[in-house]
Amino acid sequence: MEQEEAAGSQLMYRIERPVYDEALIRSQLLHHKKNSTTLRQRLANQFRCSSEKAKAVALSFLPILTWLPNYPIKQYLFSDVVSGLSTGVVQLPQGLAYAMLAALPPVYGLYSSFYPVLLYTFFGTSRHISVGTFAVISLMIGGVVVREVPDSMFYVLPANGSNATAVLDVEARDARRVQVAIVLTTLVGIIQFALGLLRFGFVAIYLTEPLVRGFTTAAAVHVVISQLKYLLGVKTQRFSGPLSAIYSIKAVFSDITSTNIATLILGLGCIIFLYGVKDLNERFKKKLPIPIPGEIIVVIVSTSISYGMSLSEDYKVDVVGKIPTGLLPPAIPEFSLLPNLVTDSFAVAIVGFSMGISLAKIFALKHGYSVDGNQELIALGLCNFISSFFQTFAITCSMSRSLVQESTGGKTQIAGLLASLVVLLVVVAIGFVFQPLPQVGEAVEVMTQRFQPVLPDGLASQVELWALLFSSQCVGQTVIWLVAFVASVLLGLDYGLLAAIAFAILTVIYRTQSPKNAILGRIPGTELYCDVDEYEETGVNPVHLQASRKARKKQMKANGSHNSPMKVCAKYKKEGVTHEVLSHDLVAEQQRNGQLVDRCSNSDVEETVFLEPLSAVHFIILDWTSASFIDSVGAKAIKQVIKEYAAVDVQVVIAGCSRNLLSELDTLQFFTGIVTPEMVFPTVHDAVLRCQNSDSRPLQPVAQPDGR
Numbered sequence: 001m002e003q004e005e006a007a008g009s010q011l012m013y014r015i016e017r018p019v020y021d022e023a024l025i026r027s028q029l030l031h032h033k034k035n036s037t038t039l040r041q042r043l044a045n046q047f048r049c050s051s052e053k054a055k056a057v058a059l060s061f062l063p064i065l066t067w068l069p070n071y072p073i074k075q076y077l078f079s080d081v082v083s084g085l086s087t088g089v090v091q092l093p094q095g096l097a098y099a100m101l102a103a104l105p106p107v108y109g110l111y112s113s114f115y116p117v118l119l120y121t122f123f124g125t126s127r128h129i130s131v132g133t134f135a136v137i138s139l140m141i142g143g144v145v146v147r148e149v150p151d152s153m154f155y156v157l158p159a160n161g162s163n164a165t166a167v168l169d170v171e172a173r174d175a176r177r178v179q180v181a182i183v184l185t186t187l188v189g190i191i192q193f194a195l196g197l198l199r200f201g202f203v204a205i206y207l208t209e210p211l212v213r214g215f216t217t218a219a220a221v222h223v224v225i226s227q228l229k230y231l232l233g234v235k236t237q238r239f240s241g242p243l244s245a246i247y248s249i250k251a252v253f254s255d256i257t258s259t260n261i262a263t264l265i266l267g268l269g270c271i272i273f274l275y276g277v278k279d280l281n282e283r284f285k286k287k288l289p290i291p292i293p294g295e296i297i298v299v300i301v302s303t304s305i306s307y308g309m310s311l312s313e314d315y316k317v318d319v320v321g322k323i324p325t326g327l328l329p330p331a332i333p334e335f336s337l338l339p340n341l342v343t344d345s346f347a348v349a350i351v352g353f354s355m356g357i358s359l360a361k362i363f364a365l366k367h368g369y370s371v372d373g374n375q376e377l378i379a380l381g382l383c384n385f386i387s388s389f390f391q392t393f394a395i396t397c398s399m400s401r402s403l404v405q406e407s408t409g410g411k412t413q414i415a416g417l418l419a420s421l422v423v424l425l426v427v428v429a430i431g432f433v434f435q436p437l438p439q440v441g442e443a444v445e446v447m448t449q450r451f452q453p454v455l456p457d458g459l460a461s462q463v464e465l466w467a468l469l470f471s472s473q474c475v476g477q478t479v480i481w482l483v484a485f486v487a488s489v490l491l492g493l494d495y496g497l498l499a500a501i502a503f504a505i506l507t508v509i510y511r512t513q514s515p516k517n518a519i520l521g522r523i524p525g526t527e528l529y530c531d532v533d534e535y536e537e538t539g540v541n542p543v544h545l546q547a548s549r550k551a552r553k554k555q556m557k558a559n560g561s562h563n564s565p566m567k568v569c570a571k572y573k574k575e576g577v578t579h580e581v582l583s584h585d586l587v588a589e590q591q592r593n594g595q596l597v598d599r600c601s602n603s604d605v606e607e608t609v610f611l612e613p614l615s616a617v618h619f620i621i622l623d624w625t626s627a628s629f630i631d632s633v634g635a636k637a638i639k640q641v642i643k644e645y646a647a648v649d650v651q652v653v654i655a656g657c658s659r660n661l662l663s664e665l666d667t668l669q670f671f672t673g674i675v676t677p678e679m680v681f682p683t684v685h686d687a688v689l690r691c692q693n694s695d696s697r698p699l700q701p702v703a704q705p706d707g708r
Contacts, residue, residue: 019686019693021690022657022680026677062123063122064413075411079411080414082290083409083411084415086291086404087401087404089295090404091422092113092426092434095110095113095133096109096299098134099112101138101139102139102141102145102393103177104141104145104177106321106323107427107431108181110426111327112132112393113423114423115392116132116387116392117130117417117419118420119382119387120379123379123383124375125371125372125379126356126359126363127411127413128363128367129405130402131397134352134355134395135220136216136223137355139493140351141181141393141394142240144181144184146239147241149180153176154168154169154170154172154173155167156169179337180337180341183334183388184341184344185394186335186384187345189381190385191381192352192380192381192384193382193385195381196375196376196378197378208477210480211484211501211504215485221245222492225248229248230263231440232256234260235255262316263315263440266311266438267443267444270440273297277297278294291404291407291408303434306436312436317440318439319436320434324431325432327427330390343494344494348394352395353380356376363406383395476507484500484503519531527683529688620652621688622652622653623656630664635665635670639673642674642675642679651694653687653691655686656682662680
């Protein structure tokens with residue numbers, strides 16, 4: 001019975017120890033280990049080669065070697081096959097559609113859906129993400145190639161007449177744009193690979209969730225706007241750079257009277273069908289063995305209708321056109337184009353990595369394994385760099401395909417390997433089947449894929465952010481989302497991303513320069529200290545505290561200066577000491593009028609002395625529990641503050657320093673002169689107990705006016 005009561009009772013925390021300060025800890029509790037190894041020995045150990053070290057490097061660089069030898073064929077193979085075929089079916093239309101976003105011929109989307117996916121199987125650490133073409137990256141590439149290779153460069157006059165209208169040389173333009181996209185991809189791969197070798201996988205943490213959400217939502221807006229002309233079947237110029245979204249909308253609506261009705265009807269029908277399929281998949285996802293492949297159904301049906309009804313010839317519906325059969329031989333990119341693409345390459349590299357590592361961590365957490373951010377950088381870098389020699393454009397992880405690969409039972413990247421083989425089959429054998437595919441079908445694929453994550457999930461999250469806007473704890477995050485969204489929509493994805501990152505860094509600087517400070521009060525019966533303005537259990541009435549602060553400000557204002565002399569009439573009673581603070585002028589006036597003796601006279605007063613306090617505060621305890629680092633400027637500023645308070649008999653002590661922070665303070669020679677290790681305590685409670693039992697007296701007696 002007693003054991004049951006003990007088990008159900010609250011755990012007790014009892015400890016009895018001396019009050020520690022840093023000097024006592026260093027002299028009695030902690031001693032640094034003596035490191036006998038020299039710098040030469042440490043370097044030799046670092047670069048020494050052994051079979052174990054070589055094996056570890058190989059396994060780290062080729063993660064497939066860690067799981068493929070132990071691959072459970074009976075448990076995993078069927079699931080990976082189903083998942084791979086399902087993902088490959090989705091990857092086909094997305095590859096064609098996202099190439100159009102990148103302003104490139106559709107077949108290059110198929111190349112980009114094969115080589116990188118194949119390579120990621122060997123170098124990637126995630127088991128579930130599906131790499132390949134992605135709308136945001138494709139749109140960023142499209143903005144770059146349109147800027148570097150505008151249509152105006154390729155208008156030529158027909159050879160049969162000098163007065164004829166100039167004609168756009170589409171083949172020459174597309175060939176040049178492909179070269180720009182390939183060089184951009186090569187540079188992206190080099191940047192990602194170099195960052196991975198330099199262990200820069202942590203850079204993704206600077207792209208906070210509100211920033212990424214705002215950026216991707218803005219990208220969805222750009223994607224949808226860019227596809228409006230295909231949905232309506234109108235011919236407009238493609239814009240890039242700041243305000244490109246506004247220019248695109250203006251161009252589409254200014255030419256809306258030339259809408260192709262057949263294209264519009266086909267596009268609306270595809271949209272309705274796709275959203276119906278997505279709704280069915282969501283409603284019956286527990287009953288369906290695999291999701292209904294609405295995308296491939298749209299591609300097959302729209303291609304069949306286009307071919308059967310001759311939509312291109314009879315109704316002027318734009319189609320995909322020629323898709324070459326087979327793979328292209330490797331070729332060296334034109335590196336002379338590099339200088340103009342450096343900034344864009346960094347933007348694409350960082351965005352691509354952040355998208356990939358975010359989804360990889362989500363699936364790893366869900367399925368109980370880990371991913372290596374640095375190896376993911378290396379994997380994406382190799383996928384982009386090596387594949388660029390085979391005429392591909394930059395890739396990253398796709399949210400929609402990754403969800404398909406994971407939801408259909410994918411266990412490893414064998415599913416990704418099979419998905420790439422499905423794309424290979426189309427490229428080398430049946431690519432011609434998709435030549436009659438209407439471009440509006442690709443546009444619908446793109447629009448629904450972007451709206452799908454934005455409307456059901458993303459938009460709801462944005463509404464929550466707006467609802468939390470009035471919460472003081474969420475204003476900063478919401479403002480970052482708003483800046484990222486507005487800047488990316490108005491300035492374009494490249495400049496918008498830079499502006500959003502710069503603003504996020506500024507908010508961090510602002511928060512560090514304007515930290516929250518609080519006066520702490522002790523919770524009775526514990527060693528815990530909390531903000532007295534926020535918690536009533538601290539034993540300090542915030543109303544009284546505020547009144548005390550106001551009275552102190554009024555007193556300082558009445559004195560005219562912080563350095564004005566103050567007098568204290570102290571009454572020593574049997575039960576304790578009380579005092580009343582009087583200004584120097586008031587004391588002199590009351591002395592002249594004979595009022596001071598009456599004011600201090602009392603039968604219980606044993607002795608009356610005049611004291612001149614330099615401050616009403618005796619000790620200040622700085623809680624540095626949350627401090628993680630300090631520089632020389634900060635250390636000098638703190639020492640100066642300690643000296644200034646010491647001049648008015650106020651002792652400043654520090655509590656809650658981490659050992660790393662103390663090491664930095666030692667390096668900065670912080671504990672010299674007036675500052676000593678005895679002023680540093682491991683906890684706030686240690687500091688409070690030492691201050692409460694200190695013999696120092698900040699009030700020093702001064703002579704009375706009569707000389708006593």
